[in-house]
Amino acid sequence: MQTKRTIFPNKLLPYLLLTPQLAVTLIFFIWPAAQAVKSSFEREDPFGFRTTFIWFENYTRLFSEATYLNSVGKTALFAISVTLLSMSLSLLLAVAVNRVLRTNRLYTTLLVWPYAVAPVVVGILWWFMFNPSIGIAPYLMRGLGIDWNHRIDGTDAMLLVIMAASWKQISYNFLFFVAGLQSVPQSLTEAAAIDGAGPFKRFWTIVFPLLSPTTFFLLIVNINYAMFDTFGIIDATTSGGPAQATNILVYKVYADGFLGLNIGSSAAQSVVLMLIVIALTAVQFRFVERRVQY
Amino acid sequence: MVENRPFLSFLTHLVLIAGVLIVVFPVYLAFVASTHADGEFLSGLVPLLPGPNLVENYWHMLTVGISTAGAPPLWIMLTNSLIIAICIAVGKIIISLLSAYAIVFFKFPFRLLAFWIIFITLMLPVEVRIIPTFKVVADLGLLNSYVGLTLPLIASATATFLFRQFFLTIPDELMEAARVDGAGPLKFFRDILLPLSRTNIAALFVILFIYGWVQYLWPLLVTTDSRYYTVVMGIKRLAATADGEPQWHLVMAAVMLAMLPPVLVVIFMQRLFVKGLVETEK
Numbered sequence: 001m002q003t004k005r006t007i008f009p010n011k012l013l014p015y016l017l018l019t020p021q022l023a024v025t026l027i028f029f030i031w032p033a034a035q036a037v038k039s040s041f042e043r044e045d046p047f048g049f050r051t052t053f054i055w056f057e058n059y060t061r062l063f064s065e066a067t068y069l070n071s072v073g074k075t076a077l078f079a080i081s082v083t084l085l086s087m088s089l090s091l092l093l094a095v096a097v098n099r100v101l102r103t104n105r106l107y108t109t110l111l112v113w114p115y116a117v118a119p120v121v122v123g124i125l126w127w128f129m130f131n132p133s134i135g136i137a138p139y140l141m142r143g144l145g146i147d148w149n150h151r152i153d154g155t156d157a158m159l160l161v162i163m164a165a166s167w168k169q170i171s172y173n174f175l176f177f178v179a180g181l182q183s184v185p186q187s188l189t190e191a192a193a194i195d196g197a198g199p200f201k202r203f204w205t206i207v208f209p210l211l212s213p214t215t216f217f218l219l220i221v222n223i224n225y226a227m228f229d230t231f232g233i234i235d236a237t238t239s240g241g242p243a244q245a246t247n248i249l250v251y252k253v254y255a256d257g258f259l260g261l262n263i264g265s266s267a268a269q270s271v272v273l274m275l276i277v278i279a280l281t282a283v284q285f286r287f288v289e290r291r292v293q294y
Numbered sequence: 295m296v297e298n299r300p301f302l303s304f305l306t307h308l309v310l311i312a313g314v315l316i317v318v319f320p321v322y323l324a325f326v327a328s329t330h331a332d333g334e335f336l337s338g339l340v341p342l343l344p345g346p347n348l349v350e351n352y353w354h355m356l357t358v359g360i361s362t363a364g365a366p367p368l369w370i371m372l373t374n375s376l377i378i379a380i381c382i383a384v385g386k387i388i389i390s391l392l393s394a395y396a397i398v399f400f401k402f403p404f405r406l407l408a409f410w411i412i413f414i415t416l417m418l419p420v421e422v423r424i425i426p427t428f429k430v431v432a433d434l435g436l437l438n439s440y441v442g443l444t445l446p447l448i449a450s451a452t453a454t455f456l457f458r459q460f461f462l463t464i465p466d467e468l469m470e471a472a473r474v475d476g477a478g479p480l481k482f483f484r485d486i487l488l489p490l491s492r493t494n495i496a497a498l499f500v501i502l503f504i505y506g507w508v509q510y511l512w513p514l515l516v517t518t519d520s521r522y523y524t525v526v527m528g529i530k531r532l533a534a535t536a537d538g539e540p541q542w543h544l545v546m547a548a549v550m551l552a553m554l555p556p557v558l559v560v561i562f563m564q565r566l567f568v569k570g571l572v573e574t575e576k
Contacts, residue, residue: 005466007401008479017396018408020389021449025411028446029418032426039426093313096306109561110314115571116556117321118508118526124533124549125320128327134542136323136342170317172571179572193297228421232510236530250421257425258515266425273422281417 033274040267058268067244068252068269075248078162079226086166087218090173095203097174098181108178115171119229123236126164150238154245157238161246164237165230172225173218180214181207220284227276249273321553328352328546351547360544365532368548371525376555378443378513378524379506383499385448391491394457395483399469416451420512428515438519447512452574453498459573460494461487497570500563507556525552 040058042051062068093111097104114122130137130150138148150157184207192202231250234240240247240255247255253273257266323342330345359367396402397409420427427446436442464487472482513527523531529552532545560567 004399004462004469006470006473008399008482010400010479011402013479014396014400014402014405017392017400021393021454022408022411024389024445024449025415028427028430029415029423029449030411032423032430033418035426035429036423089313089316092309096309096313099303099306100310107310107314109564111317112564112567113557113560114317115567116504116508116560117553118510118556120510120526120530121508121549121553122320124529124545125324127533128542128546129320129323167316167320170313175568175571179568199299199302228419231421232508232526232530235510236533253422254424254511258428263425270422270424274418277419277422278417 036267036270036274038267039263040271043264054264058264059272062265062268062272067247070244071247071249071252074158074244074246075227078158078165078230078246078248079223081162082165082169082226082230083219083222085162086169087173087215087222089166090170091177091215093170094174094177094181095207097178108174111174112171114168115175117168118232119165119168120232120236122164122168123161123233126160126167126233127237130160150242152242154242157242157245161230161233161237164233165226168233169222169225173222176214176218177211180211184210216287217284220280224277224280224284228273321550324546324549327542328544328550330543332541332543347543351543352551355544355547355551360532360541365523365528366520368525368528368551370521371523371528372551372555374522375507375524375526375552377440378509379503379556381440381444382447382506382509383502385444386450386453386502387495387498389448390450390453391457391488391495394454394461395487397454398458398461399479412449412451412454414451415449420447424511424515431516437516438522440522442516443513443522443524444506447506447509450502453502456494456498456574457491460491464490493566493569494573497566498574499570500559500567501570501574503559504556 039051041053041055043054043057044051097107097111100107117125129135130148132138132149132151141148148156150160188206188210189202192206197205227248228250230248231254234246234248234251238246240251249269250273253266253269256262256269260266326341326344328351329348330341331347355368356372357367357369359365365371393408393412397405431437431442431446434442436445468486469482472486477485508526509524510526510530513522513524514530517523517527520528525548529545529548532548
């Protein structure tokens with residue numbers, strides 16, 4: 001690993017400098033993670049006196065549970081929808097801002113601040129807007145003959161959390177797309193314009209392919225976001241309901257372990273989630289470091 | 295812009311205005327709701343224009359709160375959030391600076407191991423190790439304390455990487471010159487490295503302050519004593535009771551107050567914010 005040509009000769013000092021970071025990491029990250037792995041192979045009796053080692057029984061039980069498989073499916077649907085919806089909206093807005101000359105600062109400011117809104121607050125905002133009894137959205141939809149009720153209808157509930165989660169992520173994607181667009185060389189688009197390519201053709205044949213490193217990076221980050229950072233949104237809008245319709249994996253781990261006190265199953269779920277994060281992080285660092293290149 | 299196309303320019307502005315409306319509308323609605331009196335919502339529809347009760351509602355939430363929801367007045371929760379967000383941001387920056395310094399400017403056995411241990415934190419968000427982490431904090435007697443709320447969140451791989459990246463760009467000659475002049479490692483760190491890192495520290499502070507402010511799951515787990523509630527988790531409690539006994543105007547006033555500090559930070563420190571965001575994610 002890279003270091004300086006000249007270094008300080010001290011022997012003890014670097015360890016002292018690293019101690020705070022490593023202590024926090026070991027105590028609050030590595031140790032609990034190891035505990036989760038350990039208890040995912042164990043069964044605890046109802047009184048917590050005895051634990052028995054049961055190999056993969058927690059896992060086999062988990063993957064034969066209908067509610068868990070349902071949760072896996074809902075998570076996939078949720079993550080893909082949020083990623084696609086949020087990224088396409090953001091790309092459209094970024095391309096538009098990139099075309100505007102004088103007012104782009106103003107538009108950027110107006111578009112980026114949702115980054116600072118807490119997911120649970122986002123959840124409350126959308127829950128208020130779509131509240132079946134006093135919300136404005138159900139009122140308007142009733143005018144169109146649509147009966148919105150995310151408290152009883154699973155599809156409505158899923159749509160609601162997808163919209164809320166995408167809304168929150170627009171600002172993030174937007175900023176990265178703008179940065180990506182600014183690094184596309186102006187000379188290329190000008191040359192294409194001279195050759196007679198219109199704005200849409202220029203976008204799809206030059207700008208969009210050159211943007212692929214940013215797009216790929218955002219794809220991973222968005223999947224990660226939708227799977228792990230949306231706990232607050234789910235908790236504030238639907239709490240996983242109705243009838244498990246929006247019970248995504250992160251929420252289920254919390255509900256089963258912390259509220260339902262099913263330690264073995266929750267630990268197994270934690271380990272599955274860890275593996276997913278590890279895979280996503282590995283993909284991100286392995287491919288994004290080198291970027292998708294032409 | 296390559297050529298002048300008036301229709302396309304019109305379309306561009308249309309898209310942007312629509313985008314801004316989508317982004318602003320939910321918050322506008324909350325703002326409007328927070329300015330009305332109690333009875334306005336019983337009619338079955340939320341009003342769309344601000345009402346006259348702005349000052350009253352906000353003042354009520356700040357000083358009294360909604361006692362039936364078991365949440366303290368908002369000013370206590372706002373102060374808690376501020377303390378916690380600042381502690382998390384400052385703590386992360388300090389320990390990351392120190393560890394990046396150790397990794398870049400020293401050679402020692404287990405350097406690579408230390409780097410990988412720090413890297414692993416990226417792969418273990420709180421959400422995937424809820425119960426065992428809670429148990430560790432409970433065993434250490436840190437429930438319902440500022441230490442318990444901040445310390446477990448303070449390890450930071452991204453901040454360490456950012457500083458490592460930055461330290462690697464500092465010319466070797468600078469350090470050689472400092473050593474020739476007799477500066478030891480601590481003096482070099484304090485008098486040369488820290489001043490050079492100022493912009494990076496500021497940019498990172500903005501991002502980490504927001505990160506600390508929006509924390510939800512962790513405060514929810516480790517606080518049962520309302521004196522330690524943060525505003526973001528307290529709001530959920532207010533909203534949960536609002537469903538049974540709607541006090542929308544007060545809940546939305548709390549929502550606005552909880553959003554305001556980090557949003558203002560983003561708007562007024564936009565340059566630092568963008569820098570911090572784009573650089574921490576590399």
